[in-house]
Each structure stands twice: as C-alpha cells, then as structure tokens.
Amino acid sequence: MINVSIVGGSGYVGGELLRLLLRHPDVTIQQVTSERLAGKPVSGPHPHLRGVTDLLFTSQTLLTRCDVLILALPHGSAAHNIDVFATLAPKIIDCSADFRLNNPADYVRWYGEAHPHPEWLPRFVYGLPELNRAAISDADYVSGVGCNATATTLALLPLVRAGIVAPTDVVVSDIKVGSSEGGAQSNDGSHHPERSGVVRSYAPTGHRHTAEVIQSTGLTNVHLSITSVELVRGAVAQVHCLPSTTTDEKSLWKAYRACYRDEPFVRIVRERGGIHRLPEPKLLSGTNMADVGFDLDPESGRIVSICAIDNLMKGAAGSAVQCLNLMCGIAERTSLDMIGLHPL
Numbered sequence: 001m002i003n004v005s006i007v008g009g010s011g012y013v014g015g016e017l018l019r020l021l022l023r024h025p026d027v028t029i030q031q032v033t034s035e036r037l038a039g040k041p042v043s044g045p046h047p048h049l050r051g052v053t054d055l056l057f058t059s060q061t062l063l064t065r066c067d068v069l070i071l072a073l074p075h076g077s078a079a080h081n082i083d084v085f086a087t088l089a090p091k092i093i094d095c096s097a098d099f100r101l102n103n104p105a106d107y108v109r110w111y112g113e114a115h116p117h118p119e120w121l122p123r124f125v126y127g128l129p130e131l132n133r134a135a136i137s138d139a140d141y142v143s144g145v146g147c148n149a150t151a152t153t154l155a156l157l158p159l160v161r162a163g164i165v166a167p168t169d170v171v172v173s174d175i176k177v178g179s180s181e182g183g184a185q186s187n188d189g190s191h192h193p194e195r196s197g198v199v200r201s202y203a204p205t206g207h208r209h210t211a212e213v214i215q216s217t218g219l220t221n222v223h224l225s226i227t228s229v230e231l232v233r234g235a236v237a238q239v240h241c242l243p244s245t246t247t248d249e250k251s252l253w254k255a256y257r258a259c260y261r262d263e264p265f266v267r268i269v270r271e272r273g274g275i276h277r278l279p280e281p282k283l284l285s286g287t288n289m290a291d292v293g294f295d296l297d298p299e300s301g302r303i304v305s306i307c308a309i310d311n312l313m314k315g316a317a318g319s320a321v322q323c324l325n326l327m328c329g330i331a332e333r334t335s336l337d338m339i340g341l342h343p344l
C-alpha cells in the first residue's frame with residue numbers, strides 16, 4: 001500500500017482527493033491537514049464522507065513521513081514551504097499554481113511577484129497526462145494544472161498536433177466556470193445574492209492560466225476570457241480558432257481521433273442530432289472525464305473547439321490521482337472510473 005498524506009484537506013480539492021483516495025485499492029490515507037479544524041473529523045467540512053471514514057484532521061506541524069504528499073493549498077503556500085515538504089515524502093503532487101510554469105519570469109508577469117524558490121521549477125513536471133504521460137510516470141514532483149488551462153489545452157491539443165492551428169494564429173478561449181473554482185472560502189462575490197443567477201465577466205483578459213496554455217501548446221497568440229455562470233461544478237471552454245490555412249471536417253475528425261483515440265479520460269463528443277450534441281459540463285459532475293468536440297464554420301474557416309470538465313475532478317483532484325497512479329506504477333484508471341449522473 002502507498003501511504004498518502006493530503007495537505008489542505010478541508011478545501012474543495014482536498015474533499016475530492018479524500019473521496020477518490022478512500023476507495024483507492026492501493027492507497028492508505030495517512031494524514032490530512034487543516035489548521036482551522038485540527039483534531040476534528042474530516043466529515044465536518046465534507047459531510048458526504050459521513051460514515052465512510054473516521055479520519056481526523058491534523059496540523060501541518062504534526063506531519064510524518066509518507067510515500068506521496070499531495071498539496072491542496074492556496075497559491076504561494078507550497079512554494080514558500082517546498083524545502084520542508086520535500087523532507088516529508090519522496091514524491092509530491094502540488095495542486096496549486098506554484099510549480100506549473102517553467103520560466104521564473106512568468107511568475108513575475110502573471111502572478112505579480114518573483115517565485116520564492118525558482119530552483120525547484122525545473123524539478124516539477126506539468127501534470128497533464130494527455131500532454132506529459134511519460135514524464136509524469138518518471139517524475140518525483142508533479143504540479144497540478146489550472147482547471148481553465150486543462151479545458152483550453154485539451155481543446156487545442158488535436159489542432160496544434162495536427163498543425164491545423166499554427167503558433168501565431170489567433171486563438172480565443174471563452175470559458176464559463178462554476179463557483180467551486182473559487183474554493184471553499186467565501187468572499188463578497190460568492191455571497192448567494194451576488195453569485196446566484198449571474199453571467200459575470202470575471203476575467204475578460206489577463207487570466208493567469210493563459211501562461212500555462214502558452215507553455216503547453218506553443219501558441220503565442222492565445223487569449224483567455226473567463227465568465228462566472230450559474231453552476232457549482234464545471235467548466236466549459238469554447239476555443240475560437242482563426243487558422244491561417246483552411247481545413248475541412250474530415251481533417252478535423254482525423255486530428256481529434258489521432259489525439260484522443262487511446263486516452264482513457266477523453267471522449268470526442270460531436271453528435272449529429274439530439275440535445276447533447278457537444279460537450280456539457282453538467283454530464284461530467286463527479287467524473288474524471290474531459291469531453292472534447294468541435295464545430296467548423298465552412299464560410300469563415302473559424303473552428304470552435306470545445307472541452308467540458310468537472311473543475312474539481314479532471315481540473316484538479318482527478319488529474320492529481322491520475323498522476324499519482326502514473327507516478328506509482330498503478331493502472332491509470334484506478335479509482336477514477338466513475339460514471340456521471342443523468343439526469344442531475
């Protein structure tokens with residue numbers, strides 16, 4: 001059995017990690033931390049785990065050595081304390097943005113401050129299995145992937161790999177996101193009368209995950225726009241591409257199939273009829289699936305590539321467990337094979 005400890009276990013990503021790892025046949029959860037709730041049952045902030053586990057939260061100061069440490073802390077916490085965390089486990093998966101970017105200058109540009117430990121950046125592998133499976137399998141340190149970056153990158157990979165979208169082509173990813181992207185801590189914007197029913201432009205330009213998409217795809221003219229909508233879980237990226245060369249539907253099918261034919265957690269969704277013709281996040285709640293589809297405007301040549309995910313699963317905890325499986329030589333689908341709910 002692999003002993004795993006979760007740091008930041010009282011948050012939404014921590015709750016999903018617990019849900020997945022409590023039923024993982026090769027994992028024992030050793031410790032789960034919360035500073036606020038140390039000594040209290042994990043089923044307090046995660047009531048869906050009532051009767052499933054008797055685990056209690058512990059403080060970070062009481063962490064003991066384990067096989068894999070998963071960090072689900074707010075931005076900055078992992079980076080500042082990485083030297084301490086590295087003494088606690090030979091393998092680390094960090095769900096935050098702290099080790100996603102290779103170039104230290106990108107932290108100044110996109111996060112507004114210098115990285116406190118840039119010497120650690122080359123040691124982390126970017127944890128998107130569909131992009132980096134072999135490197136993740138060999139890695140001791142893996143970073144999580146931004147949920148909006150996951151949806152955008154998975155929508156773009158087939159087009160980039162097939163050369164349908166060139167590095168300087170204009171690409172705009174319009175992403176609708178649910179409220180759980182903001183985590184479990186409330187703020188003015190998450191207050192129910194302010195959040196309920198909104199279609200609110202949250203970050204029309206300048207979203208931080210743009211840096212990850214540029215790094216992952218090699219596209220230099222890619223832009224993200226984020227809108228908060230009436231969802232708790234889920235994100236859908238509609239990625240508008242204006243390629244300099246023309247393409248056709250047959251070439252697009254070929255590109256998407258070549259990219260995702262063998263991927264365990266990516267489905268190509270493009271039906272001719274019915275109401276569920278293209279990817280929808282609602283159908284993916286609680287699953288690790290990414291549904292990817294496309295449409296082509298034959299007159300303008302605009303391609304709209306679409307990817308839907310559950311931000312807490314494929315966008316965070318699900319991908320982290322997928323990476324854990326790869327890093328530990330466990331079958332990749334283990335503990336991640338759940339089917340979605342319909343209707344919901």
Ligand SMILES: NC(=O)c1ccc[n+]([C@@H]2O[C@H](COP(=O)([O-])OP(=O)(O)OC[C@H]3O[C@@H](n4cnc5c(N)ncnc54)[C@H](OP(=O)(O)O)[C@@H]3O)[C@@H](O)[C@H]2O)c1
Nearest residue numbers: 008009010011012013034035036072073096181183184316
């Ligand atoms: N939510 C998403 O959709 C999503 C997707 C991808 C990646 N992520 C990333 O995953 C990480 C966790 O996200 P989340 O949504 O689970 O956040 P969250 O719900 O706010 O949970 C944050 C966790 O960190 C702990 N914490 C808060 N402040 C801390 C501090 N100063 N020092 C130590 N611990 C602290 C909290 O525990 P206590 O306060 O109880 O001690 C809690 O367990 C973030 O870096 C986020 O960017 C989130």
